[in-house]
Amino acid sequence: MKLKLHIWRQTSQDAPGAFADYELDDVSPDMSFLEMLDVLNERLILDEQEPVVFDNDCREGICGACGMVINGHPHGPQKLTTTCQLHMRKFRDGDELWIEPWRAKAFPVLRDLMVDRSALDRIIEVGGYVSVNTGGVPDANAIPIGKGVADLSMDAAACIGCGACVAACPNASASLFTAAKITHLGVLPQGEIERNTRVQEMVAQMDEEAFGHCTNHGECDAACPKGISVDFIARMNRDFVRGVTREPITR
Amino acid sequence: MELDAKIPEGPIAEKWDQHRFEMKLVNPANKRKHEVIVVGSGLAGASAAASMAELGYDVKCFCFQDSPRRAHSIAAQGGINAAKNYQNDGDSVFRLFYDTVKGGDFRSREANVHRLAQVSVNIIDQCVAQGVPFAREYGGLLSNRSFGGAQVSRTFYARGQTGQQLLLGAYQALQRQIGAGKVKMVPRSELLEIVIIEGAARGIVVRDLVTGEISSHCADAVCLATGGYANVFYLSTNAMNSNVTATYRAYKKGAFFANPCYTQIHPTCIPVSGDHQSKLTLMSESLRNDGRVWVPKNAGDTRPPDRIPESERDYYLERKYPSFGNLVPRDIASRNAKEVCDAGHSVVPGGHGVYLDFADAIGRLGQKTIEERYGNLFEMYERITGDNPYRTPMKIYPAPHYTMGGLWVDYNLMSTIPGLHVLGEANFSDHGANRLGASALMQGLADGYFVIPYTIGHYLATSKLEKVDTGHAAFRDAEREVREKTDRLLEIRGRRTVDDFHRELGRIMWNNCGMSRNKAGLEKALEEIPRLREEFWKDVRVLGASESINQSLEKAGRVADFLEFGEILCHDALDREESCGAHFREEHQTEEGEALRHDEDYTYVSAWEYKGVGNAPALHKEHLEFENVHLATRSYK
Missing domain, CATH: 1.20.58.100 (Fumarate reductase/succinate dehydrogenase flavoprotein-like, C-terminal domain)
Incomplete structure (x- = not known):
């Protein structure tokens, strides 16, 4: 199949960027989206042009490294699918594709389609864990956990930290990402101890990183390749109120 | 050079405990004065960096990804083994040890494997305490499954994303130490040289992948946890950026490379679809618990699978290995797939594919149960191939997946370069000639959480290390x-x-x-x-x-x-x-x-020494002693 591509090119964080146009005329429907870009890149190199830079690694939809906005959709048009798992059979011959990086103040563009998402790591850094050191922990079966609770925790823990939720949100909020970690840990007995303080720390860090606030658009839920539910944001908000009233922290 | 594995004396079950007592300790007040570099942030690297920082060491951790959470351990699907015997089905530390030595075809070091089996139980405790959401039964206790050729249910899992959840546990522990100022994390940077001063590993040179800056970092010890080398085959299930550079550059600096030829080919991957193929996708081998592998009996049969009657199908694994059937170890499953395809029974054009069929399991258990067990894997398969595996059998073919070989290490996980420690898939130590399913996660975390925190202290307490900084000529030369x-x-x-x-x-x-x-x-x-x-x-x-x-x-x-x-x-x-x-x-x-082993001549670890580019490397042998497991021919018939 033939494709017309408009790809965001930007040489560095401070340089201005612009769309560049490319055409590919022998794309196989069995290719993944990133393999299509590989083919483009090999051609660019042979044509003495620098290839398009984009983050990617596992290409199995689990590492969270890849991500680009394709025709306005983070990770492209297919539901519950990362860019690397998107295949060209989802497109049609003659399609025109606009390919951009995640756009958010907290995610500066490093080059072309590659952005800096270290803000997400810093949100985890301030509280996205259970404070246990290695060793000296009880037997794994000492605390039974209901299957429903374990499943709910796992639903939230499935987040891959790709940042599509931020890219989709009109406010560039990281609420879904943050809420997923708060829920994953907060519903488990192991995470209960720090439940009140964790939420306050993480929300404060989210603000500090210049992510916006949640105003219930629900775009994050629709864009999330792992189906993380917007319900978790409600849970985060409830935990936040609970936390500041029961165990307020000063930062 | 004589290879000394430094295996402690005494009966196998007491070696590790005895060794832990005999190792020297670093005074708690002095730990912060020791800098340790960890390269790689997968299960082994992240758990090592976090655990050593908790003990008080000054840790610097490097990874080439944009975040430590993206290391390729995250892609492991199936599970992690531990000798908990929660299922009351006869498991024990000794049985896990025995199965691992046998699964490795008697080419691993007994003492290391026993230690691995011993600490496996601590890993599960640790992960649960961190909040890893393992699968549970209705009564609230942990669920187990049988996996990859084991006859007991000792595998713990978190849906089809066990590697992800274990890595997030280690990553979160690491982030906590970063927040506490005990670990300095350096993402998007790649190791390009190891620096040796007075015979000991004292630092590394890295390239910042954003600015291109080349910088030196010095330490009292260096730990490589940089994974395996399956991408030497170009197409493998490894992540695109997985590479051999860190371990290979260490090899060029004098670390011996052990058993590189032990490369595991995973039997259940999605077949190649064309020349554009950039990597191969693994389908967890837990699928073999319920899927049946078959090919048409007649070579060249191109009918669609639903048109081939039962009598014209060859369930070759069930036929050849009646007691293990579809659950034979990976190497045997892979080789048999190659054999039937080479004989013309392939079910995909190009000659490289066999069926993995769930029709029987869906009939027996219902689609809902199958969906619960493998839902995300089935979805992934459909996304990639466009076929719905609930209706038509999956097509699979073996692909390079894991490498048992790696830098040679002694019992303390130290390479032939003093101070250079090697953890996880990057070392050679525990899996022998073949790794069992759900054992990679176990080994990565065992090395990082429960071995290196002890052995690094012993090294630091017993070595006389001159104070050096990155102004040293060796760093300048390396840069x-x-x-x-x-x-x-x-x-x-x-x-x-x-x-x-x-x-x-x-x-x-x-x-x-x-x-x-x-x-x-x-x-x-x-x-x-x-x-x-x-x-x-x-x-x-x-x-x-x-x-x-x-x-x-x-x-x-x-x-x-x-x-x-x-x-x-x-x-x-x-x-x-x-x-x-x-x-x-x-x-x-x-x-x-x-497979035909020759125990009399080859019961050794091959450790290769660098002799210059293009020259044949020199072979050193570590002879393996089997005192607890009798050498036997593996039989899964």
Whole structure:
């Protein structure tokens, strides 16, 4: 199949960027989206042009490294699918594709389609864990956990930290990402101890990183390749109120 | 050089406890004065960095990804083994030890494997305490499944994303230490040289992948947790950026490379769809618990699967191995798939695919149960292939997946370079010639959480290390070498892309040193690799500059190392005149086509010493003693 591509090119964080146009005329429907870009890149190199830079690694939809906005959709048009798992059979011959990086103040563009998402790591850094050191922990079966609770925790823990939720949100909020970690840990007995303080720390860090606030658009839920539910944001908000009233922290 | 594995004296079950007592300790007040570098942030690296920081060491951790959470451990699907015996089905530390030694086809070091089995139980406790959401039963206790050839249910899992959840546990522990100021995390940076001063590893030189800056970092000890080298085959289930560079550069600096020819080919991957293929996707082998592997009985049968009656199907694993059936270990499942496809029974065009059929399981258990067990895997399969595996059998074929070989380490996980420790898949230590399913996660976390925190202290407490800084001439020299190599790659401006060379290397390796090997093929590869390498250095095209993000340059450096490393792999495969585990030499098989070991001559670890690019490496042998498990022919019939 033939494709017309408009790809965001930007040489560095401070340089201005612009769309560049490319055409590919022998794309196989069995290719993944990133393999299509590989083919483009090999051609660019042979044509003495620098290839398009984009983050990617596992290409199995689990590492969270890849991500680009394709025709306005983070990770492209297919539901519950990362860019690397998107295949060209989802497109049609003659399609025109606009390919951009995640756009958010907290995610500066490093080059072309590659952005800096270290803000997400810093949100985890301030509280996205259970404070246990290695060793000296009880037997794994000492605390039974209901299957429903374990499943709910796992639903939230499935987040891959790709940042599509931020890219989709009109406010560039990281609420879904943050809420997923708060829920994953907060519903488990192991995470209960720090439940009140964790939420306050993480929300404060989210603000500090210049992510916006949640105003219930629900775009994050629709864009999330792992189906993380917007319900978790409600849970985060409830935990936040609970936390500041029961165990307020000063930062 | 005499290889001393430093295996502690005493009965196998007491070695580790005794050794823990005998090792010297670092005074708690002095730990912060010791800097330790950890390279890699997967299960082994992240757990090691976090645990050592908790103890008080000053840790610096490096990874090439944008975040430590993205290391390739995250892609492990199936599960993690532990000898908890929660299912009351006869498991024990000794049984896990025994199964692992046997699964490794009697080519692993008993003492290491026993320690692994021992600490496996602590890993599960640790992960649960961190909040890893393992699967549970209705009563609230942990659920287990049988996995990859084990006859007890000892595998813990978190849906089909066990690696992800375990890595997030270790990553979160690491982030906590970063927040506490005990670990300095350096993402998007790649190790390009190891620096040795007065015989000991004292630091590394890295390239910042964003700015291109080359910088030196010094420490009292260096831990490599940089994963395996399956990407030497170009197409593998490894992540795109997984590479051999860190371990290979250590090898060039004097660390011995052990058993490189033990490369595991995973039986259940999605077959190649065309020349554009950039990687292969693994389908968890837990699928073999309920899926049945078959091909048409008649070679060349091109009917769709639902038109082939039962009587014309060959469930070859069930037929040949009645007691293990579809659950035979990976090497056996892979080789049998190759055998039936080579005989013309492939179910995909191009000749490389067999069916994995869930019709029986869906009939027996209902679609809902199958969905609960494998839902996400089925979805992934459908996304990639466009086929719905609830309705039509999956098509699978083996692909390079994991490498048992790695840098040689002693019982303390130290390489032949003092101070250079190697953890996880990057070392060779525990899996022998073949790794059992759900054992990689176990080993990575065992090394990081429960072995290195002890052994690093012993090294630091017993070594006299001069104070050095990055102004030392050895760092300057290493930086200069790195710059020269980078500049050389950018100056060639040839006609072929890096990927083009990598693909050709992959073809040479897969065809001659893949699932089965023979003398003629290996010798051919040893002629072709140097020729390709020479061409690479004359004709590769890397555009752009070194002072900015340059993914082609990163790739070129990695492929340049693979182009040298591939030769060691072939030398090792050539030397090992037997078939064992994942290493199958066609000259050495039984009349039934099973692997034939030669214990009298080959019960050793091959540890290779660098002798210059293009020169044959020198072989050193660590002889393996089996005092607790009797050498036997593996039989899964």
